[in-house]
Amino acid sequence: MSKRNEIDVxxxxxxxxxxxxxxxxxxxxxEALTQAEFSRKYFSGQAxxxxxxxxxxxxxxxxxxxxxISGEVIECEPLKKLTVTFNVNWPALLEKLGPTLVTYEIEPxxxxxxxxxxxxxxxxxxxxILSGGRxxxxxxxxxxxTLLETGQALTIQMQPPERMLAALKxxxxxxx
Amino acid sequence: MDExxxxxxxxxxxxxxxxxxxxxxxxxxxLCDGLDMxxxxxxxxxxxxxxxxxxxxxxxxxxxxxxxxxxxxxQIGERWIKKxxxxxxxxxxxxxxxxxxxxx
Numbered sequence: 001m002s003k004r005n006e007i008d009v010x011x012x013x014x015x016x017x018x019x020x021x022x023x024x025x026x027x028x029x030x031e032a033l034t035q036a037e038f039s040r041k042y043f044s045g046q047a048x049x050x051x052x053x054x055x056x057x058x059x060x061x062x063x064x065x066x067x068x069i070s071g072e073v074i075e076c077e078p079l080k081k082l083t084v085t086f087n088v089n090w091p092a093l094l095e096k097l098g099p100t101l102v103t104y105e106i107e108p109x110x111x112x113x114x115x116x117x118x119x120x121x122x123x124x125x126x127x128x129i130l131s132g133g134r135x136x137x138x139x140x141x142x143x144x145x146t147l148l149e150t151g152q153a154l155t156i157q158m159q160p161p162e163r164m165l166a167a168l169k170x171x172x173x174x175x176x
Numbered sequence: 177m178d179e180x181x182x183x184x185x186x187x188x189x190x191x192x193x194x195x196x197x198x199x200x201x202x203x204x205x206x207l208c209d210g211l212d213m214x215x216x217x218x219x220x221x222x223x224x225x226x227x228x229x230x231x232x233x234x235x236x237x238x239x240x241x242x243x244x245x246x247x248x249x250x251q252i253g254e255r256w257i258k259k260x261x262x263x264x265x266x267x268x269x270x271x272x273x274x275x276x277x278x279x280x
Contacts, residue, residue, distance in 0.1 A: 010237075014201060017243035019232045116232065138250035154254065 007074050007085060012101050012120035016133050019116045020141045024148040026079045026106050026113050032144055033082065033104050041153040042143035050084070052076055058084040074101065081105050086119075091174030097129065098122050117141060128167035135161050180248045183228035188213060189221045193230065196244035203239050 022029055032038040036047035045063040050056065054076055060069035071085030086102035087094050103118040119133050139156040147153035165175050183189055195207060208218050222242060225231040232245045 013236060014234065014241070014243065016200070017232045017234060017245065018247050019229055019245050020247045021229065116234075118234070134246075138247050141247055142251055142254060156254075 007099065007101070009074060009083060009101065009120075011122045013122075014118040014120045015125055015130055016119040016137060017116065018137050018141055019114060020145055021109065021112050021114055022145045022148050023112045026108060028148055029106050029113050029115055030079045030082075032148055038144075038147065042147045043140055044158055050082075052078065052082075058086070071099075071102075075103070079106060090168070090176070092171075093168070093173045096171045096173055097125060115141070115144075126167060128163045131161045132164040177248075177252070179228040180230065180252065183224050183230055186221070186224075188217070189225055192218070192221055192225065193244055196231065196242060200243050201236075201241045203241060207242060 032042070034048060034050050034052060036049060039046055039048040039060070040063075043060070046060045046068060047063075048058075048060050050058045050073065052073065054073055056073040056076075058069075058071040058073055059067055062068050067089050069086055070089055071087055073082070073084050075081055075083035081103065083101060083103040086100045088100075098121060101118075101120040103116075103120065105114075105116040105118075107114045107116075117137055119137070136158060139154075139158055143154040143156055160175070168175050191211070192207060195211075196202060199206075204215070204218065204222070207222070208215050211218065213221075222231060222233075226233060229248050230245055232243045233240055234243070235241075
């Protein structure tokens with residue numbers, strides 16, 4: 001397994017681990033995770049762009065084209081595992097909180113697949129700040145499941161939790 | 177979905193979820209610590225929670241860590257609660273919280 005020198009995944013501990021079972025082929029789940037035409041439907045309108053090789057760029061853009069998440073591919077095993085750095089582009093966030101890793105693991109489980117999402121950090125992150133991921137990921141994963149199983153994504157209205165915004169502000173991190 | 181409701185229909189298992197909610201990513205030893213349950217009982221309950229996809233385990237170095245997985249509960253919420261006006265339910269929960277706080 002190839003890894004980037006700058007980021008050693010062994011130094012990261014998962015803070016959030018979510019699992020969902022989806023009645024779809026691994027290929028479809030992989031496509032949905034890596035292609036903008038899918039992500040726009042289940043990921044709050046955001047478009048994913050990823051160069052699927054270790055060291056390749058990973059970004060997510062808001063519907064108006066602005067760069068929201070930037071990162072790079074750390075591990076890539078097509079149809080099985082994708083690990084990327086997943087840094088929200090808010091001023092000073094990366095310096096204050098360190099890098100965020102997001103890993104998707106796809107495992108066949110009978111007729112369905114088990115999709116596991118891990119959000120990992122190389123330091124302790126407060127519950128207030130983690131509340132963003134804890135609120136967002138279940139909605140995103142449920143919407144992804146519904147999209148793949150029915151062809152229609154769920155529209156879930158999402159706002160960043162107040163407690164997260166307050167905690168970020170306290171750390172001097174700019175928020176929109 | 178049956179498995180989720182069955183798994184939740186047990187106070188010991190709900191207590192284990194509460195412990196993971198308070199601190200995510202615990203080992204079996206940490207989860208057993210201070211609980212009035214045998215290690216075997218905790219293992220059995222964790223197995224039921226994992227089968228219902230309410231707990232996810234993963235290996236981190238030598239340790240097996242347990243994480244709470246709220247995705248099935250979120251799906252229950254989407255299916256049965258959101259339709260019935262979550263806003264009002266949130267207001268009622270808040271009212272209950274405020275009233276109970278005054279009793280303390």
